[in-house]
């Protein structure tokens with residue numbers, strides 16, 4: 001029997017899962033799937049090693065009140081009753097926040113768990129879901145080795161200046177710094193970059209992770225040197241529902257003159273802004289691209305304008321640029337967004353091949369473009385599986 005690694009990626013409204021062979025020679029996941037709609041109407045989908053959908057629903061009787069822990073328990077009931085070609089020998093989790101302490105994946109024990117709990121105030125919207133998944137696995141399989149992989153870890157290689165806010169020093173010392181996120185996605189891209197760029201992979205590269213959450217990472221020699229997200233995943237680019245960077249004065253104004261309390265401002269910045277707020281229609285790029293509404297068009301234009309601006313600032317952090325990589329839902333699938341962003345980057349020497357872009361080719365820049373522009377699908381779960389293999 002092969003050993004399997006259970007990979008869990010618990011987000012705010014979804015839990016992605018996969019079973020990877022513990023030995024990488026045995027190929028990709030034997031099972032992968034997702035529980036979506038958490039908090040509203042949970043739904044379940046899974047596919048076998050060949051990608052064929054499985055005709056099962058493990059969530060019978062569960063509704064919007066089901067929490068992450070309960071859903072992971074239900075998932076485990078199903079996984080442990082099935083035959084997946086091996087036994088679960090370890091679990092690997094995506095954990096959003098590793099603070100300053102965790103700059104690499106770690107085997108979870110009681111001390112680590114206490115540290116992760118202490119980080120909840122830094123990511124109250126995200127960290128509790130990862131911890132709930134870890135606890136649910138520990139409750140069911142107390143002897144199973146569990147590994148935590150952090151979204152923040154890759155950014156700990158950044159120079160101090162890239163991590164500092166211009167705040168009183170005692171606050172920086174207390175951990176109010178730019179942590180950055182989407183690290184597992186960036187780790188995956190950094191790993192596969194040489195397959196696409198050869199030696200240029202170790203040059204100056206900006207990775208644009210454009211999904212519901214969106215950020216960019218500037219890499220030199222495949223190490224993070226700067227990123228667009230900061231203390232929270234709210235900073236930087238415009239996102240599906242999040243505002244991205246905003247003049248902090250607006251927040252005072254909303255509270256002092258518009259009578260909003262902190263909870264209302266948080267709700268607006270995290271859930272009601274971004275593509276949804278500007279369009280008034282949807283946070284889903286597909287819906288906006290299909291719409292004739294002028295506000296939908298303006299939302300897309302603003303998304304791309306802000307992305308081009310952020311990219312320009314990361315070019316300054318890198319002192320030049322050799323390549324851009326687009327990844328995640330929008331980055332991989334929206335030729336319109338890639339074109340609108342790249343159209344603003346002609347001054348850098350970026351030149352897009354329209355046919356390659358429309359065809360979602362791996363390389364969408366022209367042979368004469370000074371900057372290589374690539375489209376690379378990300379795979380956060382593969383990074384978690386790899387880390388778990390290494391640590392067990």
Ligand code: ADP
Nearest residue numbers: 210211212213283284285286328329330333334
């Ligand atoms: P998450 O951050 O939730 O993992 P994803 O990486 O799955 O998000 O990205 C979701 C985003 O990708 C949504 O805005 C969705 O509309 C967009 N997207 C997915 N497929 C397409 C497509 N074919 N064209 C344009 N946008 C797409």
